[in-house]
Amino acid sequence: SRLLEGVRAYGLIVAMWMRSTMAYRASFVMTTLGNFVVTAFDFVTIMLMFAHVDALGGYTLPEIALLYGTSATAFxxxxxxxxxxxRLGRRVRDGTLDTLLVRPVPVLAQVAADRFALRRLGRITQGLLVxxxxxATL
Structure with missing residues (x-):
């Protein structure tokens, strides 16, 4: 019961932040694409290294890509x-955690969903592509 209440609260807070983000769709798309491109440079660097060698430490590019894609997607x-x-430590120091404690909703759900940034999908998409x-290669 308490778990379902927390998941429901998390979903409601996330939905609120998503509606807020979608109010400026062009900004969302540009930020997400920028996030995608910036994180893609990490893998481009790895590909450039493998342009000069066949294996690093005994690992080939597809094997490194598996490790990179798994970790990038998970993170x-x-x-x-x-x-x-x-941001929990900052909330404790500036006293804003107290406002969350008086609400009849689990604090973890409130803290985790606060300022939900849908633009982070760019990083996940890039990891999934890698x-x-x-x-497919392995």
Whole structure:
């Protein structure tokens, strides 16, 4: 019961932030694409290294791509779903955590969904594309 209540609250807060983000769709698309391009440069660097060698430490490009795609997707998902938790210390210091404690909703759901940034989908998409390449190649 308490878990379902927390998941429901998380969903409602996320929906609120998504509506807020979609009020400026062009900004959302540009920010998401920018996020995608910036994170893609990481893998481009890896590809440039493999342009000069066949293997690094005994690993080929598809094997490194599997590792990179898996970690990028996992970190992207965790950043999307729980990226606001890292602001918890700041909330304690400035006293804004108290406002969350008096609400009849689990604090973790409120903290995790606060300032939900849908633009982080660019990082997840890039990781999934690299992962797809790796799985198709291997």
């Amino acid at each position: 992207g998902l965790s950043d999307l779903l729980f990226g606001s938790v890292d 992962l797809g390449y790796a799985l």
